Amino acid sequence: MKSGLLAFVIAMINLKEDNIPFEGTVKLLVTAAEESGCLGAKQLTELGYADDLDALIAGECSFSNIYNAERGVLFLRLTTTGGNVGGEDVNAIEQMIYFLKKFEDHFDFSGYTDELLGIPTSSLDILNGGTAKEVLPETCVAEFDIRTNPQLDHQQFIAEVEALKNEVAAELEGFQLEIEAISDLPATYASFDDPFIQVAASVVESVTGVEQGPLGYPGATDVAEFSKAAKTFPCIVLGPGRSVAHRPDEYVVIDDYLNIISIYQEIATRFLQPANPQA
Secondary structure: OHHHHHHHHHHHHHHHHOOOOOOOOOOOOOOOOHHHOOHHHHHHHHOOOOOOOOOEEEOOOOOOOOEOEEOEEEEEEEEEEOEEEOOEEEOHHHHHHHHHHHHHHHOOHHHHOEOOOEOOEEEEEEEEEOOOOOOOOOEEEEEEEEEEOOOOOHHHHHHHHHHHHHHHHOOOOOOOEEEEEEEEEOOEEOOOOOHHHHHHHHHHHHHHOOOOOOOEEOOOOOHHHHOOOOOOOOEEEOOOOOOOOOOOOOOOOHHHHHHHHHHHHHHHHHHOOOOOOOO
């Protein structure tokens, strides 16, 4: 991410120093805490910094290719409560295991296929409960990492989990479950035929020689929060870097980094040229 950020900065400095003529304004939105629910982008969007945008580029690692869609994120935290309930001993871990089996049997994501983003996925990443042997577990926590596409509505999905909770409550004595969405970022999609994306694709192809077409980004980025701005505008992920993120010894190839600076400059120049009605 540091490479994408500094590439934006250098591209803007070059545009200024070269006195490139264009109509409009180029804005640099620097965010924090993207890995913690896109908190920086959320704050900037709520403060109105994205309300006047006509297009946006997120500088995430994208192999210098354009991604015009990205998966949504729904992190669910489920908490069962046990102990002595109504005079009966209730084991929170056993209650959670029962619910998780129901959850697995109930939800089938294969009906939500998306051409660019595939089928939603669900991963149980955290399961904690109990304090010691010979002590009745009073709580158990399960956290899911669910990656979605535009076909799966988050609120509808949570409502289905609530309905499943009520179903299990009718089956298990003393069943108590709290459902919390600890991160809720929508899937996003921009038409590849959008004039801005067509400009960007033309620039990338001219610099890298790689033909561009519709692509779905496998993760989530700050685009998810910026897409909640007051107006609708096309957003793409386009940045230097290869598939080495979230691993030891992350790196960016120097040529990719230098190319993306030129790409950012040229996109701004072409999209905001005086004769362009999109500016």
